[in-house]
Amino acid sequence: MEELVEALVERVRGEGAVRTAILLEGHDEARPELLEALARRGLERGEKHVRVPLGEQLALLVSSLGEVPEKGLRKRLAGAESADEVNHVVEVAVTEAKLTRAIGNAGAVVLVQAADVVDEATTAKLAPAVEEAHRRLKASARRSLPLRRTVLELLGQPANRDLEAQLLARIQALRGPLVSVAQVVEAIESAPLESIHTALLELASAGRIELRPESGVGSLSEDEARLCPRTPDGVCLSYLRPLR
Amino acid sequence: MNPFDLEHADPWTGDLVDVDSLNQEASDTIKDAVLAVRGHSVEQPDSLRAHSILVLGPAGAGKTHLFARLRRSLGPRAAFVLLRPELGAVAHPRQVLAMTMEALRRKVFAEGDQRQLDIVVGALFGAARGGTGQRFPHMVLEELGNLDEAAREEALEETLIFIENHFEEAELGWLETLLRTPFMRRPTQRAALSWLAGLELNARELKRVGYTERLSEERILPALRTLGIIASFGAPILLVFDQLENLVDGEDTTRVLAHAHLVAELFDTVRGMVVVQMALDGVWQRHVSPALTEAQRSRLERKLCFTRMPTTDERQALVTAWAAKLSEPEPFPWPLSPEDWTRIAGAAVMTPRMLMKACRDALLGESEVASDPGQHLQELWADGLERAQAAVERAAKEYGGVPLDRLASAIWALLALTDAEVEATSGRHDRHQWEVTTDEKRLIFVLQQTHHTSVAAALRRAIERGKKHPVIILRERSMPIPSGWKAVNELRQEVLRTGVWIDLELSRVQELIALHDFLAAARSQDLTLDDGTPVPAEMVRAWLRDEVGALTWPLSKRLLGQPTDEASPPAHTEPPLEALKDEAPALLAELGLASLERLMRELRAVGTPQSRQQVRRSLEALGDAVTWLSPELVYLRGAPR
Numbered sequence: 001m002e003e004l005v006e007a008l009v010e011r012v013r014g015e016g017a018v019r020t021a022i023l024l025e026g027h028d029e030a031r032p033e034l035l036e037a038l039a040r041r042g043l044e045r046g047e048k049h050v051r052v053p054l055g056e057q058l059a060l061l062v063s064s065l066g067e068v069p070e071k072g073l074r075k076r077l078a079g080a081e082s083a084d085e086v087n088h089v090v091e092v093a094v095t096e097a098k099l100t101r102a103i104g105n106a107g108a109v110v111l112v113q114a115a116d117v118v119d120e121a122t123t124a125k126l127a128p129a130v131e132e133a134h135r136r137l138k139a140s141a142r143r144s145l146p147l148r149r150t151v152l153e154l155l156g157q158p159a160n161r162d163l164e165a166q167l168l169a170r171i172q173a174l175r176g177p178l179v180s181v182a183q184v185v186e187a188i189e190s191a192p193l194e195s196i197h198t199a200l201l202e203l204a205s206a207g208r209i210e211l212r213p214e215s216g217v218g219s220l221s222e223d224e225a226r227l228c229p230r231t232p233d234g235v236c237l238s239y240l241r242p243l244r
Numbered sequence: 245m246n247p248f249d250l251e252h253a254d255p256w257t258g259d260l261v262d263v264d265s266l267n268q269e270a271s272d273t274i275k276d277a278v279l280a281v282r283g284h285s286v287e288q289p290d291s292l293r294a295h296s297i298l299v300l301g302p303a304g305a306g307k308t309h310l311f312a313r314l315r316r317s318l319g320p321r322a323a324f325v326l327l328r329p330e331l332g333a334v335a336h337p338r339q340v341l342a343m344t345m346e347a348l349r350r351k352v353f354a355e356g357d358q359r360q361l362d363i364v365v366g367a368l369f370g371a372a373r374g375g376t377g378q379r380f381p382h383m384v385l386e387e388l389g390n391l392d393e394a395a396r397e398e399a400l401e402e403t404l405i406f407i408e409n410h411f412e413e414a415e416l417g418w419l420e421t422l423l424r425t426p427f428m429r430r431p432t433q434r435a436a437l438s439w440l441a442g443l444e445l446n447a448r449e450l451k452r453v454g455y456t457e458r459l460s461e462e463r464i465l466p467a468l469r470t471l472g473i474i475a476s477f478g479a480p481i482l483l484v485f486d487q488l489e490n491l492v493d494g495e496d497t498t499r500v501l502a503h504a505h506l507v508a509e510l511f512d513t514v515r516g517m518v519v520v521q522m523a524l525d526g527v528w529q530r531h532v533s534p535a536l537t538e539a540q541r542s543r544l545e546r547k548l549c550f551t552r553m554p555t556t557d558e559r560q561a562l563v564t565a566w567a568a569k570l571s572e573p574e575p576f577p578w579p580l581s582p583e584d585w586t587r588i589a590g591a592a593v594m595t596p597r598m599l600m601k602a603c604r605d606a607l608l609g610e611s612e613v614a615s616d617p618g619q620h621l622q623e624l625w626a627d628g629l630e631r632a633q634a635a636v637e638r639a640a641k642e643y644g645g646v647p648l649d650r651l652a653s654a655i656w657a658l659l660a661l662t663d664a665e666v667e668a669t670s671g672r673h674d675r676h677q678w679e680v681t682t683d684e685k686r687l688i689f690v691l692q693q694t695h696h697t698s699v700a701a702a703l704r705r706a707i708e709r710g711k712k713h714p715v716i717i718l719r720e721r722s723m724p725i726p727s728g729w730k731a732v733n734e735l736r737q738e739v740l741r742t743g744v745w746i747d748l749e750l751s752r753v754q755e756l757i758a759l760h761d762f763l764a765a766a767r768s769q770d771l772t773l774d775d776g777t778p779v780p781a782e783m784v785r786a787w788l789r790d791e792v793g794a795l796t797w798p799l800s801k802r803l804l805g806q807p808t809d810e811a812s813p814p815a816h817t818e819p820p821l822e823a824l825k826d827e828a829p830a831l832l833a834e835l836g837l838a839s840l841e842r843l844m845r846e847l848r849a850v851g852t853p854q855s856r857q858q859v860r861r862s863l864e865a866l867g868d869a870v871t872w873l874s875p876e877l878v879y880l881r882g883a884p885r
Contacts (some may be wrong), residue, residue: 120556125590177548178300178529204592210552213303213593215489215524215769219531231593239526241550 001030005037008050012043017051017079051079054089058111062099067110070101115206122205163191163199168208171242178239181211182224197229200240207243214238247569248579248604253308255326255486258354260312261569263554263561266307266596270299270549271313274482275548277518278314278322281480285473285516286371289410292476295518296511296543300525301551303769303778304597307522310551311484320352322518323360323479329490331764332656332668334502334648337464337509338442342647344471344481345441347694358382360479363439364471365426367478369399372406377541381478385426396427411473413513415466421453438643442467446694458695469514476516483510487768488523488532497535504540511543524769525550542846556589559599566603579607597772614765619774621787624771625762626839626876632758633837636750645720646753648692652676654756655690655718657763661785661794664804669709677705682804684713691719696729703735707745716744716803719752744802751837752799752869759794828851828859829866829880837879 004027012018024031035045044053051057062068066217068076090111102117103136104110104193118126170184185196204211211229212221214236220228228238247261279294284292301307315324325347329335348361365380369388388396407414418440425436442459450456459467475481484509486570491499510519521544523532526848536544554562563580567573577585588594607627608630638648646654656678659666665681670850676690689706693699706715717739719725724747725732739745748756762784765771769778795801801808828843840856847854854862863870863878871879 120589122590124556124586128586177550178525180529201592211592212525212553213302213595215526219527229592231591232587233598235593235598237593239529241552 001033001037005034005041008034008038009041009043012038012050013052015078016057017046019048020045020050021048021075023050038117041183046079046081048081049079054080054085055093058089058093059098062111062113065183066116067102067104067112069106070105070109073111115208160191160195160199163188163195164203164208165189167196167199167203171209171240178212178241180224181229181238181240182220185227185238193227200229200237204240210241210243211237212239212241248565248600248607253306253312255308255311256315256350257312258316260309260316261562261565261566262309262313262316263558266554266558266562267301267310267551270551271310271317273297273547273549274299274310274314274518274520275318278318278480278482281476281516281518282321283477285410292473292474292515294511294514294516296507296546297518297549298528298545298547299520299549299551300528301521301522302525302595304595304772305553305803306549306596307551308486309596310522311486314384314482317501320358320360320363320479320687323364323475324350325481325483326766327483327485328487329485329499329503329651330649331490331760331767332660333653334499335491335506336502337468337506338461339649340483340506340510341459341464341468341471342441342443344468346642349437362426363479364475364477365423368407368423368474369403371477372403373399379651388444389427397408397596400424407470407474411470411515413466413515414470414473415463418459418467418469419461422471422474434642440467443643444694444698447696450695465509465513468510468517472514472517477717480518482518482520484520484522485524487764488521489527490764490767492527492767494530500532500535501540503546504536508540508543511546518556529674553593554596554599559588562596562599566600579603581606583685601772617779617783619772620773620786621779621784621791622876625758626841628758628762628765629837629877630753630839630842632754632761633766636754640722640750644694645692645723646757647691648676650757650760651692651718651720651748651753652690654760655688655751656800657760658756658794658797658800659688659803660763661759661789662793662800662804677709679713680803683755684805686803686805687715688803689715689717691717692723694723696732699725699729700732702733703732703739707735707738714805715739717743717745718748719746719750721749721874746799746802748799754837755797756799759788761793762788796801826862826865828854828862832863832870832880834879837877839877841876855858 008023011023020035035050038050038189039045042053044051054077058068058073061076070090071141073090074083076203077086077089080086090099093111094101097114099111100114100117101109102112102113147155166188167184170187171179174180174183181200185193185200188196191199200209200211213231214225214228215238220236220238224238225236228236230236252515262821274297277297281295299307299310304763311326314322325342325344327343327874346357348364350360352358352360352363355373362385363381366383366385370379370381370384373384388399391399400420403423404416404420407419408416421436422440425433425440428436432452434446435452438449439453439455439459442464444458445453445455472481476857485503488503491503493499507519507521514732533541533545560576563585564576567576567578570620580588580603584602588599588602623778636646639650645651655676656666659678661682667679667681669677669679670688676692678688680686680688687706687709691699691702691706693702702716706717709715710833727733736745762771763781766779766781766784771779771784773779798808827847831843831846832838840859843859844854845858866880869880
């Protein structure tokens with residue numbers, strides 16, 4: 001029985017979905033037990049199919065392709081039996097913030113991982129910056145080329161992915177629900193402090209970490225405070241919370 | 245109401261501006277724990293257990309707000325208790341029992357007349373009669389109140405047997421008194437509730453409730469256990485320790501460990517209680533958690549929740565909800581400008597308190613925002629004095645005076661502002677005696693006890709200890725020693741031969757309580773400048789010394805053995821009756837202590853508005869009868885109250 005279940009799971013996982021009647025052909029008597037065993041092994045049962053759960057398929061699809069158009073999604077999910085159940089799976093993933101809707105390169109609505117969109121706060125910052133950059137570019141077309149800092153800084157430097165990855169690895173290594181920013185920063189030797197602070201703020205904007213204001217009773221040493229980024233108002237951000 | 249003035253959440257407020265999604269995880273965790281306990285006693289009494297939840301977050305992120313939110317959402321389904329550590333004092337079970345019983349006397353809703361205690365007791369009676377106890381507990385009580393005495397006794401007997409059968413750890417003697425309280429006459433009920441709370445009663449009160457002494461030490465924890473069990477039938481005790489950062493005392497971990505021991509004990513033995521601890525995340529991480537043993541950590545940090553920063557949507561929802569409370573709100577982002585909103589929406593960190601400050605400043609405009617930190621602290625101090633006045637008056641009404649622990653902590657806070665070396669000399673729990681060393685050693689005793697034998701015992705200790713060093717005794721003037729307490733009066737005379745006896749005036753007690761709470765708020769980062777940044781605790785200490793002049797108060801000088809102009813308490817100067825006919829003085833005569841701001845507000849409300857200068861001038865005409873505690877705060881001595 002165990003071997004049979006193993007073989008059925010392998011088949012479903014390999015094909016994404018198999019019609020129940022075909023999958024269990026010749027095992028009519030053991031059908032209830034087999035279906036229960038397959039469910040225990042993490043497979044989903046639709047009206048006509050046994051399948052890899054639609055949510056799992058969707059997550060895999062988005063992570064391998066980067067973005068997946070919402071239109072026509074049903075055809076891409078093996079064993080999807082109705083538009084309603086596909087919509088439900090999408091809504092669950094969006095509600096749980098696993099996926100989010102974005103405007104793709106072709107201008108259509110696509111599903112992407114939540115970390116891959118520009119968050120609302122950055123969007124709010126970008127809108128006036130884009131307008132300002134546009135004004136300056138227009139002016140420069142009439143007179144002379146724009147200064148690097150006046151335009152590129154308005155639109156933000158491209159994120160330093162390596163540095164962000166290093167920071168995330170360090171945060172993970174330190175473990176714990178609350179991590180000291182000074183401990184994270186002091187371990188990164190390859191980048192200037194300013195870049196590290198920028199990368200930390202980027203990670204916060206992308207929803208990977210939450211930076212938290214210092215709440216000690218004067219117990220942060222000067223050295224520790226120097227390593228921490230600050231808000232524009234000067235509030236020291238001394239702890240962070242990994243979000244996912 | 246201007247919601248932007250409510251920068252510090254009032255945990256007991258019924259008028260709450262809330263965005264439900266903010267910190268929902270923490271509130272759901274606590275709510276789930278309460279609902280899991282509720283009714284568990286009926287279904288599975290053997291598996292009833294306590295819950296422990298730790299909520300960490302930076303200042304102004306909404307920890308105290310959670311308490312108010314849970315009160316609103318759970319209503320009568322939980323009995324809410326809020327404890328904040330006293331500076332210099334050590335946490336102990338008697339204090340928890342006292343605070344819990346005091347909280348049970350609070351109303352469930354401000355507008356109703358049901359007390360939390362009525363829900364707890366009514367639900368238990370209901371459960372013992374075969375119901376779950378959760379439905380209409382007040383009606384059960386009402387029904388019992390209408391029965392004749394014999395029938396009521398029978399119901400009480402049945403309830404005691406019901407508890408005895410299911411919970412062998414219950415303290416039945418204590419429970420019996422508790423169950424009788426709803427049917428007692430008011431003065432007896434007040435005395436009984438004080439006894440149940442483990443407080444000291446005077447001889448008359450003891451006689452009234454039929455006991456000869458206060459609840460003994462060995463009965464305190466059993467009483468708490470009993471309370472945890474019986475409350476679980478209808479309104480489980482939700483015990484919230486707030487501002488736990490105030491436990492940190494430099495390198496000294498005594499208070500942290502005492503708290504940890506207490507919470508571990510409650511978690512292990514008080515079934516049905518939901519214990520929630522709240523603290524600043526950085527302080528807990530750096531100072532509290534490392535001091536705990538593994539066993540303590542497994543209990544105190546059993547379930548960990550964090551308050552989190554509001555998302556952009558939540559920031560918008562907060563601004564909209566606050567603005568809606570104003571009389572003529574304008575469309576979002578008002579009161580913020582679009583530029584302000586762009587900055588705020590994009591800020592990496594924005595606590596609700598920072599956001600509220602930004603809105604308030606935008607609403608007031610630059611010119612009206614206090615830019616001088618000193619002026620800002622002055623305003624906060626005036627507010628603190630008003631709160632202290634209300635608290636002292638409430639304590640006088642309920643207990644005859646401020647509870648011993650509270651007054652002792654306040655004295656400790658004053659002493660800690662000085663350069664003197666201060667060391668507690670009393671027992672592990674009752675920190676109300678200190679050795680204070682400046683040029684010489686002095687012994688200070690806070691004598692706030694209410695029973696003559698306790699007062700006499702404390703005085704004997706003082707006399708014994710005073711053989712080596714000068715002794716100073718402090719007692720509230722509103723708790724005079726009756727002439728009938730012969731032994732106490734003789735002992736007092738003996739103390740006076742070599743020592744000093746200070747009767748604390750009402751205004752002094754208010755100042756002390758305000759000073760204590762001001763320092764505690766500073767340590768919790770709840771005192772903030774107009775830009776939203778917390779005022780450093782050291783700056784607050786310096787400000788209290790330099791600007792409030794706490795060290796030049798006659799009381800401070802007497803405690804430190806310095807010469808003072810006030811050899812004895814000043815005689816009350818009666819205010820000239822003629823002057824009291826003016827509106828402002830007449831109002832002050834009613835209030836006793838008030839800020840100019842409050843006087844102006846009250847005068848406006850009764851249709852006789854006056855400018856700040858007019859109010860000040862008419863009060864100055866009262867001469868020595870008024871004392872200016874600060875440029876904004878005035879106290880009328882001998883006011884007919």
